[in-house]
Amino acid sequence: MSAEIVFQRRENPEKLIENRVSVAGENAELSIYDTYFPARQVALSSSHVLHCCMITGRKIMHGATEGACEFHRGESFILAPDQPVYIDFPDARADAPTTCMTVEIRKSLVQQVCDRLNVDEPRDPALEHWQYAPRALHVSHGQETQGLLERLLRLFCDDHPDRDALIDLALNELVMRMLRTQSRKILIEENSHGGPARHGLDAALRWIRNNLAVPLDCEQLAREACMSRAHLYRQFKNELGCTPGEYQQRLRLESARERLRRQSASVTEICFDLGFKSLSHFTRCFKAYSGLPPSRYRAHYHGQNNDTPPTPESPTRPRADLPLARFKP
Template sequence: MITQHVQDQRNKPQVLVENKTSFAGEDAELSIYDTFESATNVKLASDQLMFCGMLSGKKIMHSLHRRFETEFFPHESFIMAPNRPIQIDFPNANLTAPTTCIAIEISQNRVKKVCDKLNANVPLSGYQQEWQYDNKLMHTHHNTETQTLLSRMINIFSENHPDRNFMVDLAVSELITRLLREQTRDFIICHSLNDPEHNGINSVVAYLYKHLGEAINIEALIKLSCMSRTKFFSEFKRTIGCTPQDFLFQLRLKKAADLLKKNHSVTQVCFATGYLSTSHFSRSFKKFFGINPTQYKLRHNPISAITPN
């Protein structure tokens, strides 16, 4: 929840497009951008990594560097690489329902420090890679924990607390770690699909990715990994960041989101991703994405509002 102190500042906008309310930290700056009227081709750039999270409304992001266009909604992250400008459209912004986004600029030195700590304490053994930020644009769904962290960071940055700098440092470190984990997980999934025989974790990841709709069989995964039970669970969590069950759960829900974007029915998506009841699927989806499957489908397919689900 945004504090009254922050809300008071936002209630006095200086401009109607990308009105900026900022709070500085030692290695990061948090800004809340409010837009109160529709606009197109608004340029945004930074010489630092910028982590953006939508709070309300819709943006359409255009990359001048990679020539792509994507819609940006709440419960999603858009990470801008340093010195890679983008252009933004605000199709639905208005005075009564502004489009609002939080943006956190993080110094490259701060990112490197987190990478160094991860490489020292949680090395990526088994891969020709270390923890490092891949200097590119990134658009992804994020889970409830990340959404909660972003909301908490607004309060931490804006409050006058005696331990503010320390708490800001912890929150920024957590955000960077979540970003690095997401990028590294994407790398490992791609590596696993291209070379499932590289190691035991690759074999398991490739198998899970290709069998999303099937019930998980832990004993079969352990056998596939060629590890003991204890080592398998330890290696999987250290490499992927969660248990095999949680990983499959996340893969299923991200696949479900992709299918809903393509206008598949909620019932079709439910059974295609291994769920046995639509109510269980809907609860799991809402917990992960913040809205239920029907709302998510209508967000990306407005015409579905007049057709059967």
Template sequence: MLNLSNDFFKRRKLENLVENQTSYTLNNAEMHVFETYVEAEKVLLQFNDPVLASMIVGRKIMHLSNEKSFDFLPGESLILPANEPMCIDFPEAKSDSPTRCLAMAISNDKIKQITTLMNETMPKADGVEWDVMDYNFHFINDPSIYGIIKRLLYLFTENHPSKDFFVDNMLQELIMRILQCNSRKIHTNPNHKLYKTSRISFIVEYIKNNLDEPLSIACLSKKACMSESHFYKVFKNEIGLSPIEFINNERIKLAVELLQNPNKKIKEVYFECGFESRSYFNRLFKREKLVSPSAYQSKFKTTLNLS
């Protein structure tokens, strides 16, 4: 959970009960912390630069242009293009449990500098270039993005003479990781316009449909019509994971589904997911879910017996 420092609460002025704003301005970004202490509806907000919004505590209902309304909760973030209007409801805000959210507006020049660097050093396949999204992107923070946002929240509120330098370095990593996260979403979404024309999307779909088969870099690179080294580099650039990391993640997702059947044998599960070794499967599963496959499955056996 994101936390605000004691210094923040000492220095901020509480002047409004709805979207009370505390702002910090640096060379290439501004961070705003918004606090709401009463229920409210249809509160309007807009920024001149692209913005990353992340929930700290509480719940909002977001109404964005051309989208269905959705709950915005702690652990989630939202990327909005410049000048995108937001209409926000606060159905649960109270004086003793306020809603808190951070919004970080990042200058277009800084984003362009970072995407230029990515295109020079991390080129995509098929001539597609990295660029800031011109649409809304709502996602759950993965551990790496969460850690960066947490660090930025601290840096902006810290009184340090070099914080512009520190923040610029963190912004570069944040934007790179968010663009890779967005790219990963595109390559796993059959409805996206780029999905059907991308070789990486084709490989992602092939992996997901053949998890029980041996999946090697040699095999996948051949299907992508690339050399092994080029395929590995491009895949990792666009997905943010190596091909083997992505394959293992997808296999563990499938295992999670299969283990919800309490009658399924562990051996059947790891073979159906493409693992040849139970010890390797156990190690990866426990690293991801923090429990062993058998312990995870036992929860569903207990539920079945209780019913």
């Protein structure tokens, strides 16, 4: 199906709630959903792994995660096979529809990628091998994943003779990113629970979490993990995609966000309680992570202004050349 046909079908919707235009590939199917009026509890599920990304507007997702969660542009929401989710569309309008793109990926392709990673990039023996965990995953994604999704949309609507091969290459990359993101999320979630450390990396993560305001001592951290400093850094990069210092910074900023939402402590108190050395440095780091300075983030959360903070690691403004917005040929 060409880009022109996709555009025409979207311009002449058959339904006003979750109007779907789909394009099939050999191992996946890409769909664009447009919703033109507010709606509640609209069901969605698939027999395959379903990777969803917002294009415009927002959704409120129920049933797949613990409690309802808002789904915005710059985020991925991934459903396991046969896992239902129920969606609210609070902001959809005829002149500003809520739009989402989904990619249904065959379970066999996901398993092929797991098998390849276990051969080419095996995990540390103390950790589980690469495998897909059939559970919902809601995460922010960066520019690289956003660009990959845009590339998939173009490829699905292309008539290139190598179309299917190029789609499979992009799907392999998307699945690899999904597996790495999921393994990191599971590792961090398990680390936040009580009980003894299960392996060296778990011990290091726990030490950072329990000593969040303390300046990071990499030698002490290596001793806690019972491994050399070099091996510890490799473990962090391989499993979490960051250094120990970057991981500590992320936890500090997440804690700051939570305190700004839940506590009445001043921004200055939160800054120094979390180990930042200066208020100006904390403000710069927080704005880069959350999209707004701390005081405006708190005001936004409590409904005192109309700022819309970008999600962590997501674009801070719409790109003028974004093909997902209306996808005109």
